[in-house]
Amino acid sequence: MEEKTGVVVPLSALYTKDCAAVGDFLALKDFADFAEKCGFSVIQLLPVNDTGTQSSPYSGLSAFALHPLYIRIDALPEFAEAFKADRQFAGAYRSFVKEFKYKRRFDYDAVLGEKLRLLHLLYAAIEKKLSAGAKKAAQNVKVVSAAGSGNFADQFQQELAEFVRDNSWVTIYAVYKNLKDAAMQASWKEWDESFRSFSRKQIQTRWNNRALKSSHNFFVWCQMRAAQQFKEAADYVRAKGITLKGDIPILMNEDSADCWGWPEFFNQNLRAGAPPDGENPLGQNWGFPTYNWESIAADGYTWWKHRVQAAAQYYDAFRIDHILGFFRIWAVPARERTAFLGHTAPCATFTRAQLHGIGFDDGRIHWIAEPHIPTKLIEDITWNHDEAVADLSLVCDRLGSEELWNFKKSIQCDSDIYAQTFCDDAAKDGRVKDALAEKWRDRMLIELQEDSFVFVYSYKAASAWGTLSGEEQEKLGRLHDEIAAKEDALWKQQALSVLTPICAASKMTACAEDLGVSLACMPDVLKELSILSLKVVRWTREWGKDGQPYIPFEEYPAQSVCTTSVHDSPTLRQWWDNEKQSAEAFLRAVSADQDEGAKDSMPQAAEPFIAKTAQFCLEQSARTNSAWFVNPLQDYLFLEQKYFLASADDERINIPGSVSSFNWTYRIPVAVEELLKDEILIGKIKAVVAIHGGSKGGNA
Numbered sequence: 001m002e003e004k005t006g007v008v009v010p011l012s013a014l015y016t017k018d019c020a021a022v023g024d025f026l027a028l029k030d031f032a033d034f035a036e037k038c039g040f041s042v043i044q045l046l047p048v049n050d051t052g053t054q055s056s057p058y059s060g061l062s063a064f065a066l067h068p069l070y071i072r073i074d075a076l077p078e079f080a081e082a083f084k085a086d087r088q089f090a091g092a093y094r095s096f097v098k099e100f101k102y103k104r105r106f107d108y109d110a111v112l113g114e115k116l117r118l119l120h121l122l123y124a125a126i127e128k129k130l131s132a133g134a135k136k137a138a139q140n141v142k143v144v145s146a147a148g149s150g151n152f153a154d155q156f157q158q159e160l161a162e163f164v165r166d167n168s169w170v171t172i173y174a175v176y177k178n179l180k181d182a183a184m185q186a187s188w189k190e191w192d193e194s195f196r197s198f199s200r201k202q203i204q205t206r207w208n209n210r211a212l213k214s215s216h217n218f219f220v221w222c223q224m225r226a227a228q229q230f231k232e233a234a235d236y237v238r239a240k241g242i243t244l245k246g247d248i249p250i251l252m253n254e255d256s257a258d259c260w261g262w263p264e265f266f267n268q269n270l271r272a273g274a275p276p277d278g279e280n281p282l283g284q285n286w287g288f289p290t291y292n293w294e295s296i297a298a299d300g301y302t303w304w305k306h307r308v309q310a311a312a313q314y315y316d317a318f319r320i321d322h323i324l325g326f327f328r329i330w331a332v333p334a335r336e337r338t339a340f341l342g343h344t345a346p347c348a349t350f351t352r353a354q355l356h357g358i359g360f361d362d363g364r365i366h367w368i369a370e371p372h373i374p375t376k377l378i379e380d381i382t383w384n385h386d387e388a389v390a391d392l393s394l395v396c397d398r399l400g401s402e403e404l405w406n407f408k409k410s411i412q413c414d415s416d417i418y419a420q421t422f423c424d425d426a427a428k429d430g431r432v433k434d435a436l437a438e439k440w441r442d443r444m445l446i447e448l449q450e451d452s453f454v455f456v457y458s459y460k461a462a463s464a465w466g467t468l469s470g471e472e473q474e475k476l477g478r479l480h481d482e483i484a485a486k487e488d489a490l491w492k493q494q495a496l497s498v499l500t501p502i503c504a505a506s507k508m509t510a511c512a513e514d515l516g517v518s519l520a521c522m523p524d525v526l527k528e529l530s531i532l533s534l535k536v537v538r539w540t541r542e543w544g545k546d547g548q549p550y551i552p553f554e555e556y557p558a559q560s561v562c563t564t565s566v567h568d569s570p571t572l573r574q575w576w577d578n579e580k581q582s583a584e585a586f587l588r589a590v591s592a593d594q595d596e597g598a599k600d601s602m603p604q605a606a607e608p609f610i611a612k613t614a615q616f617c618l619e620q621s622a623r624t625n626s627a628w629f630v631n632p633l634q635d636y637l638f639l640e641q642k643y644f645l646a647s648a649d650d651e652r653i654n655i656p657g658s659v660s661s662f663n664w665t666y667r668i669p670v671a672v673e674e675l676l677k678d679e680i681l682i683g684k685i686k687a688v689v690a691i692h693g694g695s696k697g698g699n700a
Contacts, residue, residue, distance in 0.1 A: 036242065169310075317508050322513055347487065350453050537550075
């Protein structure tokens, strides 16, 4: 595989003299000039799809629509005439340019809101022209377009019609966006009932509604112009022999045009997430619906194929986000507040008969599959036995005359517990709810369907486990291992059935984000489908060995992408300054390859991170055997001390597990035009590229 060295940057982070407020599609052209001078052969972007009011690029409002945030307004073909003829639009645009100067982090809501306002004003100016043209046409007066020939109205309408014809998804998107605007951006699940479950036939009928034509066409026009600008930039990148690599998130936001318009492809009763781990003992519930793969397969994977093909208009490579989820996703009941009682999907299950076969009768099964709540648990909160009994009676059934309870069948999730009111005292009420919710999770088995069980992920932590005999624990452990052995084959089959048509839908090079749990079957699947794996240097270690040594760079698989950082991790600078043990282990790993003179000049982990530290780390990592070596722009900018921000935190893109105006709003600290003139920085980057051996190759 051809060696490539490259750079990752969020499109919004780019800063040029023409896009001070936020990076846009055409800023890619300037950045491609810089990449070419550095010898880069890959530019990787974060997702650029419309995310509506959500700043996270991984919270897609549409799998196909581009984000209007990235449209360069003054480059639109209608701009010049409207700016000259329409005072309101011209005034609004001048105010926008004056107000939205470069900032180190941009205000997502403010910039998006003002850009959308400008786009609406510009489209209103277009419609005025269309209306004037229609009147003149009625008087047999020919209207000449800005291009100098033909009827403007006819050309404009034909252009829109051709875009709709070539992008069938846009009708659903336009109808959805119109309804969402009318609902003040509320989720479609909160819309009037008559709109929540539109069939595609009903969507088409609404699309054809003449009274709504103007609104629908506004969204089509935005998408058409966004696509044209992105295609112009992508073609410019490609002409330089640079691979533009995109990012396709695996999941869709529940509040998206796709979940509304293609509901059969999504499981609305399940949410995707991650199982419990050390940092997240209750797991992670991401809030996105899981896929109905049976329905998607029955449709020939058309939706996914179209999604990949739409991306291929711009990209020559793409990152498959959370590829683990194509093998198996962690599925959580939609109304569970945590992800603790989730399960893998697909999963291997076992039956009541199998449990009988290893010596567990129905009473014993009930003991390990149902939470048992002692009255004293609540009595210790209320300090009153009768009050505790009254509280428990709201959500539980008593077991005979025992001071022991099971949850009522009507309690289906922990949200049902939190929906109750137990005490007048708010503090006590909260403690009762939390105690009952904790007991709700206190079980070893989950009955997915009648007579169909799976193990709770951390089943040995349940109270019931400690009450079992050694023999019972051993039998359950063997059953767990038998089920786990079946699942590897199940997950391999799932991944091949799903990823094969997705990867075959285009000629793009597929790259996996395969961080996290490593499945035994994953390497074989990636190899079979020629999908590059991901190796993040600081996490590519032998975790089971003493000292958790780094895996030598020469042992990285050739079919992989190596990187120093990712958008969810601390930057190289933050890692060095805040994770000293990891930095020390890195230095131990690379010191063996240094001669005595070089060892003396190596940075020391105790020292603060400076430009020379960045150079050392990048040059050492560039020795990777990975075919591709692609790092965040921030990590390259650290090669020059003058680009260090006063606070290292401001150089980070995202902090997982947090929701704030900080995330996803990073801007590069210097205009791309200035980077193009920085021969010292460019020279240092070229040295890194040369070490990796990637002196700019062609497209993948």
